[in-house]
Each structure stands twice: as C-alpha cells, then as structure tokens.
Amino acid sequence: MxxxxxxxxxxxxxxxxxxxxxxxxxxxxxxxxxxxxxxxxxxxxxxxxxxxxxxxxxxxxGRVFLDHARVMLSQAEVAVQSARQIAYPTKPSFAMGFMIGHDMTWLPGALRLLRDDLPNIHIVISTQNSPQLASALLHGGIDVAFLRREDGSADLAFRTLVDEPFEVFLPADHPLAAKPFITLSEMANQTFISVSGTALSLSGKQPALRRAIDKFLHENDVMIKPSHEVDNLGGVVSLIVSTHGIALLPVYAKVFLPDTVTTRPLEGVGPKIDLSLGYRKANPSPILKVFLSRVNELTADVIANHKGDQ
Structure with missing residues (x-):
C-alpha cells in the first residue's frame, strides 16, 4: 500500500x-x-x-478506512513539512492539531487569527483522534491541539473552549427515530455501539469520550454493555448502519452522518464533554503565546457563527 x-x-x-x-x-x-x-x-x-x-x-x-486514510495522509504531510522546516528554516513554524471533524469548525478561524497577527509564519495542520493529539503535544510534534482533556501528564495544560452535548445517533428508519426524544430505558433495549475502551489515553485509561459515556450511564443507574466497540467515529456510524444499532455521541459527530443516519435528543439532562485547547506547558514558542492570548476571541467567533447557522 x-x-x-x-x-x-x-x-x-x-x-x-x-x-x-x-x-x-x-x-x-x-x-x-x-x-x-x-x-x-x-x-x-x-x-x-x-x-x-x-x-x-x-x-x-470504506467509511472506517476513510478516517484512517485521512489521518495517515495528514501524518505524512506533517512529516514532510517538519523535515522541510528543519532543512530550510526560512519561516517560523507552528503546528496545530485538530480532532477529526472539529477541523471543519475551528480551523478557519484559527488560521485567520494567526494570519492577522503573524502573516509570515509556516503553519502545519494535523487531524487525529484525541489521545493521539495528546501524545503528539507531549512529545513536541505539535504546538497546540483542539482535543479532550486527556489526563495522565502534568506537563500538559488545557483550556476549555466549549462543553458539547450528546445526542442519540440511530438509523433514520429506526422506530425510535419517530420520537421527539429518547429515554435511557428505551436505549437499554437496543444494540448499543460505543467508542473503544481499549484505545488508551496517556494515562493508560479509556479515552475521555468513552469515560464520559460510561460515567453518564453509571450515574443514571443504567446498565448498557456495548454490543460493538470502534476506535473512531466513522466506524461507529458505519456500525449504526450495518447493525441497525444506536450510539450516544457528541453532536459534532453529525458531520460524519450519511442520509441513512439521524439523531434525537435524550429526555432530560444529557451528558456533556469538553472540547479544550491543549498545549505543553514548557513550550517556549512565541507564536503559541500570541495564539493563547486570542483564544477567547476565537471561541466567541465560532460560537456566534454556530448560532447563526442554526
């Protein structure tokens, strides 16, 4: 290959x-x-x-393979750009990482922010899953990342950008899709698909997304054991289609949906999960300092644009 x-x-x-x-x-x-x-x-x-x-x-x-193919191509591009930057350091370099899917929302504004203040820098973009981004931050592969609060290292700092609500993702022709909202008891009787609990974070624990789902179910005294587990959201959506099952995911995952999959809100107060900005505390990059000084402005713009689209 x-x-x-x-x-x-x-x-x-x-x-x-x-x-x-x-x-x-x-x-x-x-x-x-x-x-x-x-x-x-x-x-x-x-x-x-x-x-x-x-x-x-x-x-x-193919849908599962597409997520991985994009990550592999992105990593290859980062490797090439990093090597060129070391060999020909004509411009200061700044590497940003985005969770797959969130780049569509946050990347345009982040680029505008940097170009406004620092038009002559070289920007490298990487899209990966949250645990991979945390590892890349820790090892200096990227300067800043839009990810979950993956615990396990005191060397990383996180600033919460937004708290994302969850919805139930299910086939468009599923009987529960006809309801305005779905209860936890109704979910308990369905084929349940979840993100993998073995895609370990820096701490060796489950990824933040899986922990948030399990914590919410436990706090509501609902015992739901996943019928299938996948290490990426594209795979979860594919299994929803192929097994006619359901999943509990953050609303941003709607960017992955084909026409055959829809979403419904949960009854009552559902779970939320952070999207945070992460960086290594010891990173001396002056570009990072400029970026962090304008993060609040970036967040306000993204939230305003999101409300305008609704």
Missing part, C-alpha cells in the same frame, strides 16, 4: 465519482484511478466502494 493509493481513495470518496475525482482532483484517467482503487481493495481485503449508475458510495468498511 502506498500513499498514492490513499490519496486516490480519499479523492474518490469525497467526489463520490471516479470520473470527477480522476478529472478534477487527480488529473489522471478514470481507468487508471479504477485500477488503483482495485489494487487498494485487494490489499485491504474488503470492498471499499459500491459502484452505481450515479457514481460510487462507501461501504461500511
């Missing part, structure tokens, strides 16, 4: 058309792209696309 295969796969998945991806994004021929996709599917050992008259759609395996 080569990075070329991953780039071709992501382009086809985003365009939902081999023809459009080949012509508009990759500047190659459709037969060539088709061969690359077949080679990738053979390497993975599973079909990643369903071909149809209107284009291509991701299979459940």
């Amino acid at each position: 080569e990075l070329r295969h991953l780039r071709y796969f992501v382009a086809a998945a985003e365009a939902r058309s081999l023809k459009l991806a080949a012509e508009n994004k990759l500047h190659t021929t459709q037969p060539s792209l088709s061969r690359q996709i077949r080679d990738l599917e053979e390497e993975v050992g599973a079909p990643l696309f369903v071909r149809g008259a209107k284009g291509v759609e991701l299979t459940p395996a």
Whole structure:
C-alpha cells in the first residue's frame, strides 16, 4: 500500500465519482484511478466502494478506512513539512492539531487569527483522534491541539473552549427515530455501539469520550454493555448502519452522518464533554503565546457563527 493509493481513495470518496475525482482532483484517467482503487481493495481485503449508475458510495468498511486514510495522509504531510522546516528554516513554524471533524469548525478561524497577527509564519495542520493529539503535544510534534482533556501528564495544560452535548445517533428508519426524544430505558433495549475502551489515553485509561459515556450511564443507574466497540467515529456510524444499532455521541459527530443516519435528543439532562485547547506547558514558542492570548476571541467567533447557522 502506498500513499498514492490513499490519496486516490480519499479523492474518490469525497467526489463520490471516479470520473470527477480522476478529472478534477487527480488529473489522471478514470481507468487508471479504477485500477488503483482495485489494487487498494485487494490489499485491504474488503470492498471499499459500491459502484452505481450515479457514481460510487462507501461501504461500511470504506467509511472506517476513510478516517484512517485521512489521518495517515495528514501524518505524512506533517512529516514532510517538519523535515522541510528543519532543512530550510526560512519561516517560523507552528503546528496545530485538530480532532477529526472539529477541523471543519475551528480551523478557519484559527488560521485567520494567526494570519492577522503573524502573516509570515509556516503553519502545519494535523487531524487525529484525541489521545493521539495528546501524545503528539507531549512529545513536541505539535504546538497546540483542539482535543479532550486527556489526563495522565502534568506537563500538559488545557483550556476549555466549549462543553458539547450528546445526542442519540440511530438509523433514520429506526422506530425510535419517530420520537421527539429518547429515554435511557428505551436505549437499554437496543444494540448499543460505543467508542473503544481499549484505545488508551496517556494515562493508560479509556479515552475521555468513552469515560464520559460510561460515567453518564453509571450515574443514571443504567446498565448498557456495548454490543460493538470502534476506535473512531466513522466506524461507529458505519456500525449504526450495518447493525441497525444506536450510539450516544457528541453532536459534532453529525458531520460524519450519511442520509441513512439521524439523531434525537435524550429526555432530560444529557451528558456533556469538553472540547479544550491543549498545549505543553514548557513550550517556549512565541507564536503559541500570541495564539493563547486570542483564544477567547476565537471561541466567541465560532460560537456566534454556530448560532447563526442554526
């Protein structure tokens, strides 16, 4: 498997058309792209696309693979940019990390903020899961990250940006989808899908998202054992489709939803989880200091834009 295969796969998945991806994004021929996709599917050992008259759609395996492909490409780009910056240090560099999905909301404003004050810096972007971002912060791979409060290291500092509510994610044709809200007792009788409890954080504990879900269920005396566990949100959504199950997730995960999946609020007061800005306390970067001085402004802008979209 080569990075070329991953780039071709992501382009086809985003365009939902081999023809459009080949012509508009990759500047190659459709037969060539088709061969690359077949080679990738053979390497993975599973079909990643369903071909149809209107284009291509991701299979459940393809949706899971898409998240990982984006992370791998992002990490490869970070590696290249970091090496170039060391070899040719013409501009000060600043590396930002975003949880997958949150980059759509927070990245544009973060870039504007930096470009306003520091137009001549080199910015590197990385998108990963929260435990991976915390590890990258700790080891100096990135300067700042939008992530959960992953505990386990006194060397990291966190500033809460927003507290995100949860909703129930379920198939659009599920009987509970016809209800205005869903009770915990109704959830207890369903196939329940959760994020993995074995994708360890810095502390060796479960990821913050899994701990928040389990804590909420425990505090409400509801015993729900996950029928399936996945280490990324794309995989959770794929399992909702394939198993006709339900999941409890932060509302930002709606960016991953196909038309066949919808959400409903919980009855009463549901759980919340932080989205925080994390950084290493000993990081001497002057760019980091500028960024931290304007974080409140960034948060206010994002919240205002979100309300305007509702």
